[in-house]
Amino acid sequence: MTxxxxxxxxxxxHDQDAVYRAVRAETxxxxxxxxxxxxxxELDRFTAQLHLGPDSHLLEVACGSGGVxxxxxxxxxxxxxGLDRAATAIAAAQDRAHRAGVxxxxxxxxxxxxxxxxxxxxxFNALFCNDAINHFRNRPAVLAEWxxxxxPGGRCVFTDPIVLTGPLSDAEMxxxxxxxxxxxxxxxxxxxTLQRAGFEVLDAEDTTSAVxxxxxxxxAARQRHRPALLEFEGESTYLELQAFLTVVARLAGEGRLSxxxxxxxxxx
Ligand SMILES: C[S@@+](CC[C@H](N)C(=O)[O-])C[C@H]1O[C@@H](n2cnc3c(N)ncnc32)[C@H](O)[C@@H]1O
Numbered sequence: 001m002t003x004x005x006x007x008x009x010x011x012x013x014h015d016q017d018a019v020y021r022a023v024r025a026e027t028x029x030x031x032x033x034x035x036x037x038x039x040x041x042e043l044d045r046f047t048a049q050l051h052l053g054p055d056s057h058l059l060e061v062a063c064g065s066g067g068v069x070x071x072x073x074x075x076x077x078x079x080x081x082g083l084d085r086a087a088t089a090i091a092a093a094q095d096r097a098h099r100a101g102v103x104x105x106x107x108x109x110x111x112x113x114x115x116x117x118x119x120x121x122x123x124f125n126a127l128f129c130n131d132a133i134n135h136f137r138n139r140p141a142v143l144a145e146w147x148x149x150x151x152p153g154g155r156c157v158f159t160d161p162i163v164l165t166g167p168l169s170d171a172e173m174x175x176x177x178x179x180x181x182x183x184x185x186x187x188x189x190x191x192x193t194l195q196r197a198g199f200e201v202l203d204a205e206d207t208t209s210a211v212x213x214x215x216x217x218x219x220a221a222r223q224r225h226r227p228a229l230l231e232f233e234g235e236s237t238y239l240e241l242q243a244f245l246t247v248v249a250r251l252a253g254e255g256r257l258s259x260x261x262x263x264x265x266x267x268x
Contacts, residue, residue: 006237007179007244008064011035012088015065016095019228026221027214032067033096036131037161037211037259043068043130046157049203049263050126052078059083059124059149061113061158062132066093066106073102081124083111113142122151127158131259134162135181139189143197152268156199159261160190161211166256175247176257178240190262199264211252211259219245 014020015033024031030040052058054077060069063082070093073080082093093108111118113129113136127146136142146156164184168176173184191201219242222229230238251257 007241008035008086008089012065012086012092014232015092019225023221023225027218032071033065033092034067035064037214038130039210042207042210046128046261047072049157050128050155052076052126054078056125057123059127061127061129063093063108064089066096066108068128068130069093069106070096070100070102073105074100080106082106082108085110085112114138117145117149119149121148123149125151125154127156129158131159131161133158133160134183137181137183139183139193140196143193147197147199147266150266152266154266156264157261159207159259160185161259163187163258163260165258166254168251168256172247172251175243176251178244190260194262194264198266200267201262201264203263205261206258207261208252208255208258212249215245215249215252219249
């Protein structure tokens with residue numbers, strides 16, 4: 001088995017280096033340290049769905065380098081706990097929270113979202129997970145865990161960028177999933193699994209067009225910064241990531257792989 005293409009550690013380890021900041025500035029409307037298809041404008045819509053305020057406690061699953069958690073703690077005064085499997089992500093998130101002056105309201109910890117979460121039942125008012133659920137192996141178990149750690153009435157918003165809405169060749173599947181564990185799911189799977197876990201599904205929004213444009217901009221920005229990126233990544237990782245972004249842009253542009261945003265509520 002070949003090793004996954006190193007998207008996450010290569011980015012989180014150099015989160016604040018000038019070249020990665022420049023690439024994000026040229027890719028997104030706002031640099032949140034993303035390694036995903038999320039813009040700040042979209043995050044603001046998701047945040048409104050989560051009904052957050054100063055008394056809320058949000059869990060961000062797969063928080064990456066913490067830009068989302070820190071922005072929410074800063075703007076809304078909420079308490080935020082972020083978890084991610086990558087130790088480099090947690091270090092970058094803690095550093096970001098200190099620099100932003102919200103370290104007292106944020107906690108970042110390394111944890112595997114496939115496992116039982118290290119929180120008691122009903123700990124959180126809201127849960128957010130952006131572009132990461134496709135990396136978790138057992139979706140029914142993961143959504144049941146999210147339901148357990150939410151309080152009754154709690155809101156959950158997550159995106160799934162890997163909903164299969166057209167034919168993919170084996171080579172395309174391999175290229176799209178080259179960055180790690182991957183689950184390709186059919187349309188309707190998330191809604192049915194949310195319901196089985198006890199959630200009420202409030203909305204499912206197709207956000208695929210954003211993936212096509214962000215992947216194209218990310219690809220072009222990395223091409224412009226190729227010499228500096230080669231120093232950090234080496235030629236083979238650089239080229240593998242360019243190949244990955246090329247296939248992401250094509251599959252989203254042709255609507256064969258879709259990204260959906262789900263908004264759900266734990267009844268009560
Ligand atoms: C596409 S990135 C998204 C990160 C962040 N949410 C964002 O929007 O930039 C996917 C994230 O999932 C994390 N991840 C992958 N598998 C995981 C697991 N089993 N448990 C926790 N985090 C995981 C990766 O380390 C990475 O930070």
